[in-house]
Amino acid sequence: MFKTALITGGNGNLGRLVAQHLEAIGTKVVSFDLPSSEGAHCEPRHAVVLGDMQDQSLLEDTLTAYKPDVVIHLASMLSGSSQANPQLAWEVNATSSIRLMRLCLDRNIGPFFFASTAATYGPDLASPVALNTPQWPENIYGATKVAVERMGVYLKLKQGFDFRCLRFPMVLSPSAPAGAMTAYPSHAIAAAARGDNFTMPVAPSTGMSTLYLNDVTRSIVEICSAPRAALTQHAYNLHSYVFTAQDLVEAIQSRFPEFTCGFTPGSPTDDLILRWPDVFDDRAARADWGWEPHYDFDATVEALVQFAKSQS
Known part of the structure; x- marks a missing residue:
């Protein structure tokens, strides 16, 4: 199991649950989140770094200080706020995420987990949606997620980056x-x-x-813990x-x-x-790393x- 995990967006609803799950199995969790989230963590084993994903120096210092062996990247502007400010959404969701991946690659940190969304596929698709369905989102939120997916796969194929990704539905x-x-x-x-x-x-x-939130939390820990050789896909759908x-x-x-x-x-x-x-095809997740909703x-x-x- 992992010695130290960095969770971006770690003070959020999902991040706190992932942190609790990891702490329960002995992993030290470092939560990186906005200053406005201060006070969300009170567990004594946590280290909390307050800052913005756009602050590259702070990200570098955090990786250097805590030396995580897994990064779980949950920090993101959500759909509504992204639509209200597309330029900022691109900087936070895409540019900052890609910068973080490169920092991790330079330091040989991995696995790197990226939380994506079924919204990357775009609307009006027949069910079940297969993994190889073309991704043509109609909103900026989905577009930023596709961009990070593509760069993560590029770094994986060209430079051996341990990139792992799940696409969550509602x-x-x-x-x-x-x-x-x-x-x-x-x-x-x-x-x-x-x-x-x-x-x-x-x-x-x-x-x-x-999906229910507890299944999302568990799926993140499970895919990060799965043997790299078992993962035949760059990204997985869940349902x-x-x-x-x-x-x-x-x-x-x-x-x-x-x-x-x-x-x-x-x-x-x-x-x-x-x-x-109504359905996203999750057979690959079930076959490769034993995904099963509870x-x-x-x-x-x-x-x-x-x-x-x-x-x-």
Whole structure:
């Protein structure tokens, strides 16, 4: 197992869970994140570096000081903020990521894990989406992710860089950001736990390929730990289940019978999710490193309900 791991975006929701997973198996975790995330980590075994991904000197100093043997790169502007500021999104998501990969290559650090997205494929694809489906995203967020994927593979093929990549579909999280377009399942369950009504930002029949956050966390640690020779692909798709908004309402009402809900067909969120596939082909991940989701739809809902109850 790894002695020291550097996690960029390490104070975020996903980064903290990955850190906890690694710490539980004895890995020292160094979290690199924005100064605004200060205070998110309090575990005594953590080292926390506060700074911006665009600060190359700080990245160099961090790698030199802590000498990680694995880098898990999660830091990224999300889809909405990327669309609002495409130039900054390119600098943070693409340029800074490629710079970090080169710094790791120069220091012989690896594996290097990159968190990508199923949005790299673009919309309106038939399910299941195969790994070799051409990637033509229609937003800047997806474009930045494709750029980093391509450079990672280039460095892997030409210079032996240990680049590993997962493309995640919609991820459901208990602590979903309020402004996240695809976080409505978590928000709906939280509303039900408070005794509030809710309006789904999609039509009843809208759904897409989904993972629960705990499966995402585990998949990152698993692919980083897999023998390099076992990985036949440069990047892997993951998938667990598909559900519709109506499925979600029924699952909530089975636990909160008084819950009432409306829908918003034709909204921007509805249009976005309708154009995303229901299934991404994850057979390569299952064959190469034993990927298997632990959370189906019902287990995900139950986990979200229990978290919501603990907060209400």
